[in-house]
Amino acid sequence: MKESGRKQGASSPCAACKLLRRRCAQDCVFAPYFPADEPQKFANVHKVFGASNINKMLQELPLHQRGDAVSSMVYEANARVRDPVYGCVGAISSLQQQIDALQTQLAMAQAEVVHLRQFN
């Protein structure tokens, strides 16, 4: 049985095992999520979280949640590599500012609706 991460045949290690220079076992926890043809995907999560922490976090989750956990870790890691000071917390601040601006605009529009209805 080949995991989905083994796109180049059973003897080809996944991107994680290749970077860590270790044998990619049949039951490798990384292989289904880090295919050999996407080396940067693992490189960034390894740089930010460390292979050992990712391994531990994945082992603590049921199989059906691991794909989502990897996606969110890859997103966070890429954000941290792009912005080493704020990472994806920078995106959160920016979204919160957008929400504040939209709430102000909405309150103004709703006040105008109330005002215009008085004269109709």
Added chain:
Amino acid sequence: MKESGRKQGASSPCAACKLLRRRCAQDCVFAPYFPADEPQKFANVHKVFGASNINKMLQELPLHQRGDAVSSMVYEANARVRDPVYGCVGAISSLQQQIDALQTQLAMAQAEVVHLRQFN
């Protein structure tokens, strides 16, 4: 010279060195940000990012940006401990949904303003 993290005297290690069971040097990179009286703050970033990665990330930043980097890493780590599958990417999705809802409400209110003005 005591760093701000050494609140319990020069001989007391910062929360990071205490957890890592090592001597807290005068120039410890963690001490200014991880005081001994907030052990959970370091425990979570260590669990998620690993002490070695945090050390590397801080060393790569100028001193004046390290406080913000630690705050954002603590925020991310706490979010990941609370929600091991989505971490703070869950907050990003939820904020984006709020933005979509506000934009819809705003468009409706603005359309109503245009409609009401036609009859004034």
